[in-house]
Amino acid sequence: MSDILVPLLVIIPLVGAAITLILGRHPRLQILISVLALTAVTAAAAVLLAIVDSTGKPAVVKVGGWEPPFGIVLVVDRLSAIMVVVSALVLLGVLVFAVGQGYADRDRDTPVSIFHPTYLILSAGLFDAFIAGDLFNMYVGFEMLLAASYVLLTLGGTGSRIRAGVTYVVVSLVSSLLFLGAIALIYGATGTVTMALLSDRIRELPLDVQMILCAALLIGFAVKAAVFPLSFWLPDSYPTAPAPVTAVFAGLLTKVGVYAIIRTDKLLFFDVPLQVPLLIVGGLTMLIGILGALAQADVKRLLSFTLVSHIGYMIFGVAIGTELASGATIYYIVHHILVQTALFLVVGLIERKGGSTSITQLGGLLKAAPFVAVLFFIGALNLGGIPPFSGFLGKVGLFEAGAASPNPLVYVMIGAGIVTSLLTLYALMRVWNMAFWRPKKDVEGYESPLIESLQEGPTGSVGTMTGTATATDTETRTSPLMIGAATGLMALTLGLTIFAGPLFDLAQRAAGNVSTPEPYIDSVFPEGALVPVSVDEGGVG
Amino acid sequence: MSASITLVVLMAVMYGAGVYVMLEKSLTRILIGFLLVGNATNLLIFIMSGRAGDSPIVDGNGADTVDPIPQVLMLTAIVINFGVTAFILALIYRSWWLSNLGDEGDDVAADDDEDEAMEIDQAGVFHASLEDDDAAVRSILDEGSDLGDPDDDDESGAGAGEQPSEQDRDVMR
Numbered sequence: 244m245s246d247i248l249v250p251l252l253v254i255i256p257l258v259g260a261a262i263t264l265i266l267g268r269h270p271r272l273q274i275l276i277s278v279l280a281l282t283a284v285t286a287a288a289a290v291l292l293a294i295v296d297s298t299g300k301p302a303v304v305k306v307g308g309w310e311p312p313f314g315i316v317l318v319v320d321r322l323s324a325i326m327v328v329v330s331a332l333v334l335l336g337v338l339v340f341a342v343g344q345g346y347a348d349r350d351r352d353t354p355v356s357i358f359h360p361t362y363l364i365l366s367a368g369l370f371d372a373f374i375a376g377d378l379f380n381m382y383v384g385f386e387m388l389l390a391a392s393y394v395l396l397t398l399g400g401t402g403s404r405i406r407a408g409v410t411y412v413v414v415s416l417v418s419s420l421l422f423l424g425a426i427a428l429i430y431g432a433t434g435t436v437t438m439a440l441l442s443d444r445i446r447e448l449p450l451d452v453q454m455i456l457c458a459a460l461l462i463g464f465a466v467k468a469a470v471f472p473l474s475f476w477l478p479d480s481y482p483t484a485p486a487p488v489t490a491v492f493a494g495l496l497t498k499v500g501v502y503a504i505i506r507t508d509k510l511l512f513f514d515v516p517l518q519v520p521l522l523i524v525g526g527l528t529m530l531i532g533i534l535g536a537l538a539q540a541d542v543k544r545l546l547s548f549t550l551v552s553h554i555g556y557m558i559f560g561v562a563i564g565t566e567l568a569s570g571a572t573i574y575y576i577v578h579h580i581l582v583q584t585a586l587f588l589v590v591g592l593i594e595r596k597g598g599s600t601s602i603t604q605l606g607g608l609l610k611a612a613p614f615v616a617v618l619f620f621i622g623a624l625n626l627g628g629i630p631p632f633s634g635f636l637g638k639v640g641l642f643e644a645g646a647a648s649p650n651p652l653v654y655v656m657i658g659a660g661i662v663t664s665l666l667t668l669y670a671l672m673r674v675w676n677m678a679f680w681r682p683k684k685d686v687e688g689y690e691s692p693l694i695e696s697l698q699e700g701p702t703g704s705v706g707t708m709t710g711t712a713t714a715t716d717t718e719t720r721t722s723p724l725m726i727g728a729a730t731g732l733m734a735l736t737l738g739l740t741i742f743a744g745p746l747f748d749l750a751q752r753a754a755g756n757v758s759t760p761e762p763y764i765d766s767v768f769p770e771g772a773l774v775p776v777s778v779d780e781g782g783v784g
Numbered sequence: 785m786s787a788s789i790t791l792v793v794l795m796a797v798m799y800g801a802g803v804y805v806m807l808e809k810s811l812t813r814i815l816i817g818f819l820l821v822g823n824a825t826n827l828l829i830f831i832m833s834g835r836a837g838d839s840p841i842v843d844g845n846g847a848d849t850v851d852p853i854p855q856v857l858m859l860t861a862i863v864i865n866f867g868v869t870a871f872i873l874a875l876i877y878r879s880w881w882l883s884n885l886g887d888e889g890d891d892v893a894a895d896d897d898e899d900e901a902m903e904i905d906q907a908g909v910f911h912a913s914l915e916d917d918d919a920a921v922r923s924i925l926d927e928g929s930d931l932g933d934p935d936d937d938d939e940s941g942a943g944a945g946e947q948p949s950e951q952d953r954d955v956m957r
Contacts, residue, residue, distance in 0.1 A: 431832035
């Protein structure tokens with residue numbers, strides 16, 4: 244059963260992309276195909292998660308029947324399955340939002356015909372990266388999703404998007420080349436790219452070689468995950484894209500990087516002492532990210548900075564390294580994917596209702612759009628970590644796991660985490676005060692210390708340019724689908740809160756798979772990794 | 785593992801030259817830098833396959849064959865780089881278009897809804913306006929002689945085109 248399901252996760256979106264490309268002239272059929280494809284993947288992933296969770300063993304598929312380490316393997320353990328399920332749900336929700344936006348913009352006959360194929364290729368790349376059993380396949384997955392993301396980010400080719408796109412493309416390319424170079428070095432040192440075998444062989448290398456290889460790989464992933472100091476590109480590129488695209492990027496693309504970091508740390512370089520560097524980097528990511536968010540007037544930019552900042556929590560969780568911490572990290576990743584995507588979708592709605600995304604121009608939204616206000620408020624409290632929401636539970640889980648660690652630096656990080664959490668709440672509540680509570684008539688000439696010395700988005704960003712220019716046109720144009728999609732994702736975050744117990748247990752079980760390399764290796768090589776290391780390739784030292 | 789020193793030196797030069805060119809502001813030079821660094825990485829993978837040997841087709845007596853896996857990895861990486869290069873070229877063209885034609889260019893390229901990128905029918909408009917595009921480009925080329933260099937708006941075209949070729953020559957040596 245799982246033999247069929249695992250490859251389908253990648254095949255369905257790719258076939259869907261091909262079909263939607265052919266159907267470029269038939270937008271309705273395109274929508275139908277992409278919704279069907281993503282629904283099918285969601286279902287397949289859910290079944291797979293159930294199978295993997297009940298058997299407790301990762302599902303391994305040898306592509307083309309070649310035995311590892313000679314062929315490509317796809318490995319779905321609980322962590323991969325969870326990531327695929329959550330991404331599929333988010334992709335589906337955002338797709339519905341994008342379709343709704345298309346309908347709302349009266350373009351029933353003329354949507355962008357390349358959107359659906361590109362979106363499906365992005366999904367395929369994402370799933371491929373999550374289920375890849377060897378490093379090179381993971382690289383290919385990354386490249387697929389990045390290539391698709393370049394297209395989505397520069398959709399329409401306006402000046403601001405091209406400018407943002409150039410930064411994004413160049414940074415992503417450099418990180419990809421670093422990743423590829425690291426793969427080459429790892430291959431040179433071990434003679435394989437299959438992760439299960441790598442895990443064995445890397446441990447036989449001298450520690451200094453391990454550290455160099457690990458650093459090369461981690462830097463590549465850290466750029467993708469937007470970990471400080473490699474996070475500068477993110478707030479400049481994400482906010483200019485169309486709202487649904489930003490939502491998907493924010494929710495999923497950085498998390499692929501975090502997922503890759505987890506695999507690197509737990510599976511490949513189990514012996515390398517990464518705790519202190521990761522703790523420091525994680526703490527700085529949190530603090531610098533949130534301080535950036537405080538200075539923003541544009542809600543999209545503000546959210547992009549909070550996104551960077553909250554990646555820090557995940558790095559913190561990875562750094563602690565215990566099974567408890569891994570479980571909390573997985574729960575936190577799921578929470579953050581959902582809440583960040585939902586918030587970006589809500590900002591897309593705010594942009595429609597208020598005609599801008601800058602809090603210096605918004606006002607009176609509570610009266611104009613009470614339902615959107617409720618959605619934003621829930622999301623803001625959740626992201627800010629107010630009990631009883633999942634953001635609070637995830638953070639408590641992380642801090643609890645951290646407090647059990649003997650390293651004193653962890654307590655500094657817990658402090659940084661709490662400060663970050665409060666500052667997130669402050670930034671988002673300021674948006675609430677300005678955009679929702681402030682009456683519309685007060686917006687002109689409003690003076691308050693709260694909005695002094697805020698940085699607007701760069702001229703030409705969507706928030707200031709199209710916002711003011713098209714405010715009157717788009718003001719009322721939201722479709723029920725858009726609100727439905729945003730509500731659905733927000734409901735999922737609430738579900739994460741309500742079913743926190745079982746879900747946290749699931750995350751802990753996933754962590755049990757992940758936190759030591761043995762289950763992964765045993766699943767790929769049931770008889771043990773008996774392939775001899777040839778002297779020629781293996782012992783480079 | 786042994787490797788040819790020529791390849792190692794070549795790779796190092798390509799990395800160095802590529803990173804240097806990539807640090808320029810101009811998009812074309814970034815592209816050239818990317819090509820150099822990308823191919824240097826391919827070369828790195830190749831070097832990792834160790835010493836040279838017979839072609840890696842298994843015919844029963846595979847005693848002295850070369851390791852085939854790096855070649856497979858390289859092939860995949862080359863294809864990916866190729867695709868990305870095509871995309872960057874399109875990006876450069878679009879960037880040049882916007883910086884030289886600006887809003888006027890948008891009017892030629894698409895209808896007034898250009899800003900609302902989600903709305904426009906890329907396929908329909910694109911096919912319909914290719915000729916308009918070409919005509920507009922040609923008229924611009926005729927008008928100003930200094931606009932021939934497809935740089936982005938951060939830098940005027942003066943002197944561009946010289947440096948990349950120098951770098952190329954370095955690499956060829």
